[in-house]
Each structure stands twice: as structure tokens, then as C-alpha cells.
Amino acid sequence: MVAQIANTILRSISRYPWMLAVLLLTGCFGDGKQSTIRPESDSARIIQDVYAMVTWIDVGIFIVVATLLAVAMIKYRAGAQKDIDIPKQVHGNVVVELIWTLVPAILLIFIAVPTWQGIFRAAAPPRAGALQVEAIGHQWWWEFRYPSENIVTANELHVPVNRTVVVKTWSADVIHSIWMPRLAGKIDSLPGKSNEIWFTPEKIGEYLGQCAEFCGTSHANMRFKVIVDSPSDYQTWVDRQSMAPVASSPDAQAGEKLFATKACVACHTITGVAGAVGVIGPNLNDLGSRTTIASGILENTPDNLAAWIQDPQSMKPGALMILPMEVNPSEAAQLAAFLTSEPGAAAPAPAVPAPAVPAPPTAGSDVSAQDIIGAKGCTICHAIPGFPAPAAEIGPALAGLMSRDTIAGGAIQNTEDNLRAWLKNPPGMKPGTLMLNVGLTDPEIDTLIDFLKTLE
Ligand code: HEC
Ligand code: HEC
Ligand SMILES: [Cu+2]
Incomplete structure (x- = not known):
């Protein structure tokens, strides 16, 4: 009979080869770096314990049901009719019905009680002595803040081994979800509301995490690392984060x-x-100590x-x-x-003049609007007639600008003075705007406004 079953399975796989692909795609054959079934923290183990218990109960149920089914299928198959009579047909049997109602009910209680216990244990962060960190999801990278240390970093969360970490998470834009499978469960990072998750890492090493809620174009590229350090390595890392870089080479x-x-x-x-x-x-303090950049998708090498x-x-x-x-x-x-300069002493870095603006290519009215637009990268964000379309329209199309009553999303009346002030310093007119101050001179602004007036 075993041979028959094995034969049936092999025959189905040869007939439907995609079944094998399904098995492979279920992730059974990874390196385990992002495996939920290899927990390395107390919190991940709570989840794993419930998961393993439910799985083993299910395996038991499967074996009983599949065996009965296989016996019935083989014993009563059409080809066997000649030597076996149809069994006696019955209708209603109190004992059998009680058994198949009570046994599943008892099994469900066995599953439910530890599950509830697990849910309550996992939901209650232990506060005493825990390290509080904040994880803020951005399209498409993670910001990590350490309020008690007064430091901010990105994409690589350093934590000391054997100390409970409480991660408070939210989002700066759309809904994300923070997930570090070997250390903790996953929880949504929402705009406007925070959630918490916790874990106590048990082993020094690197653990992978990623955003687990579709959040746009580069959702799949929104990864991060948790780096579990020895307490002294962790302290060294913390100290470096608040130091200024020392630019030693020319x-x-x-x-x-x-x-x-x-x-x-x-x-x-x-x-x-x-x-x-x-x-x-992202905050770029001590970038040289990060193993990856761009939220885990590139190795941090000088070329990358x-x-x-x-x-x-x-x-x-x-x-x-x-x-x-x-x-x-x-x-x-x-x-x-x-x-990637080494961070130096805590002393503030040598004073750098306030953000300088690039010198205009050549001053004077003989510079065309086209040259200014090219040099200042206006077309990176705006569709402008006569120029290649931007890859992404970060700002409004500029065709027909003069016929608008307002600019900057209705925030500003469209007068020539306002337009001039806008081009001179956009964040000064509308804090938080994505249009940066690209450092236009007054003659350049005159030239640009004359050009903008010609756009139908
Ligand atoms: C308009 C805003 C903006 C400007 C201007 C900008 N960046 Fe960025 N930068 C970002 C954002 C957003 C990310 C995160 C991108 C991602 O991972 O999805 C980033 C990521 C980075 C990273 C990777 C950090 C990490 O740990 O992953 C580096 C390095 C960087 N920028 C350097 C620069 C340099 C150098 C300049 C100037 C030439 C610059 N950036 C100009 C917004 C900006
Ligand atoms: C980094 C992206 C970026 C660059 C570069 C940029 N802009 Fe903008 N621009 C914007 C955004 C975003 C807005 C909408 C502002 C808002 O509502 O916050 C805007 C608004 C404007 C407006 C007002 C249009 C309207 O209807 O609201 C004008 C005019 C304008 N930009 C001209 C320029 C010019 C000229 C340049 C080049 C010197 C330039 N921009 C460079 C992003 C950019
Ligand atoms: Cu995301």
C-alpha cells in the first residue's frame, strides 16, 4: 500500500511539475537568515512554540485522516469490487457522531489555550531595563532613533545582546510593516499611530528584516539589518554615532x-x-560603519x-x-x-560656511533660460515643454503656469513677486516643500520668469 501511495505522488509530480516549484517556492530551502522557524530571541520563540505545537497537532490529524482516506480509497476502489462487498449502509450513529464532535473540540482547546497565552505574552513588552528604540518607516528605508542615547541612524539597527529591546514603530508616509523574522513577529508601521514590538536577542550576529506591507515601487527593496553586538561593541558604536566626521584626506x-x-x-x-x-x-552619521546602503540592497563599498x-x-x-x-x-x-570618514573627537567639526550655493555658470543676461533649467535640474522634478519628461513628476507641470491663480498646491497667490520669492527660496515660502533651494541669482530668476511667461 505504501508503494502504491508513493507511486501516486510520483506520478502526479511527473504529470504536474509545477507542484515541485510550489514546494521550492515555499522557502523550505533558504539559508535560514530570514527564517521564522529558527528563532533567536524570547519573543520569536513564543511565536515558534505556538507554531510548532499547532503544526504537530495538525501532522497527527493529517496522518489519521490521510490513512483512513487511503485505506478507504484503495479497499473500495472500482477495480476491487469483484472481491469486496459494499459495506453495510447505516444512517445516524450517536456514538460515532459524539466522537467526531468531541475529539476536534478537545483538540481546539489544546490549540486555543497556549495560543492565547502566547498572544498575551508577546503583546506585553517587559519594560524594566529595556532599550527603547523607534523605527520609522519611510518610502523606502528605515529610520532608527535611540531617544535615550540621543542618536539617529538608518537601515542598520544595532542592539546589545541579552538586553530587551522595545521597538516603537510608525510611518512617515504610507503604511509599512516591520518584520525581523528570527527576532520578533511583524507589526504595522502606521502614519499617525505607533505600535510596539519587543525582543531580547540571545546571540551576537546579523539578522535580516524587511518591510512586510506593500508600500510602493521599491517595497521589495526596503530591507534592514539588526546587528546584535556585545555590550562593549554596542557602546563603541553608540559613541561613534554622536561624533562629527573628520575629513582627513584632500x-x-x-x-x-x-x-x-x-x-x-x-x-x-x-x-x-x-x-x-x-x-x-537617512541620517548619514558614521556611514562608514554601515555594511550596506540604500536599505540593505547594496554593499557599502566605495564604488557602490x-x-x-x-x-x-x-x-x-x-x-x-x-x-x-x-x-x-x-x-x-x-x-x-x-x-566614510572616521568619526573624530566629540568636538564640533571645523566650522563650514552656511550652505554655499553653486556659482552660476556665467553671470549675466546672456545665459539662456534653457541653460539655467539644465544646470539647476528643474526637469528632474517638472515637466517643461521643450525638455525631456522627468522620470517621476515630483513637482507640477509648468506648462500654462501663468494662467494659474495660485502656485505650490494653492498655498501662494500667483503674482510675479510671489513667483520671484518662490524661485529664490521655496522652503521659505512653504516649509517642508520638496522643491529645494537650488540657489538662483536674481538675474537668473528674471530670465526664468520671462521664459515661464512664454509657456502656454
Ligand atoms: C531630495 C532629498 C535628497 C537629496 C537632495 C539627497 N538625498 Fe541622499 N537620500 C535621500 C533619500 C530619501 C534616501 C533614501 C533612499 C532609499 O534608500 O530609498 C537617501 C539615501 C542616501 C544614502 C544612503 C544612506 C543609507 O545608509 O542607506 C547616501 C549615502 C546619500 N543619500 C547621499 C547623498 C548625497 C551625497 C547627496 C548629495 C549629492 C544626497 N544624498 C542628496 C534623499 C536625498
Ligand atoms: C527636487 C524637485 C524640484 C526641483 C529640482 C525643482 N522643483 Fe519646482 N517644484 C517642485 C515641487 C514639489 C513643487 C510644488 C511645491 C509645493 O506645492 O510644495 C514645485 C513648484 C514649482 C513652481 C510653482 C508651480 C505651481 O503651479 O505650483 C514653479 C514655477 C517651479 N517649481 C519652478 C521650478 C524651477 C524653475 C526649477 C529649476 C530652477 C525648479 N522648479 C526645480 C519640485 C522641484
Ligand atoms: Cu514599506
């Missing part, structure tokens, strides 16, 4: 200047770097870093790192050198 020093002039400062914070207080992108800085969208579709100005390969290498 390349790094050039990169530090570019960081201001290329408007990186508008979106990124680096401690001790004047003007670098942007919060649209430089490639990312030149063209983030080609490496991560939809990435919201919108560069207002072109960055050439040597500038990218200098920026990479600066970003």
Missing part, C-alpha cells in the same frame, strides 16, 4: 564642501556639519556608494533621493570619501 575635504553645494544638506543630517540638518533622507550618489534611481527604482544637481564621477568619489 578628497574627503573636497567632499565635505560638495555635500553643502550639491544640496545634500537639504535632505541629510550629519552631526557637526554646518547646514546638514535635512530629514527627508559613488554609483548611488550619481544616480540613485538606477540602483533603486523610485528612490526619493532626488538630486537637484548633477554629480560627476570624481565628485561622487569625493563625497563617498567624506561620508
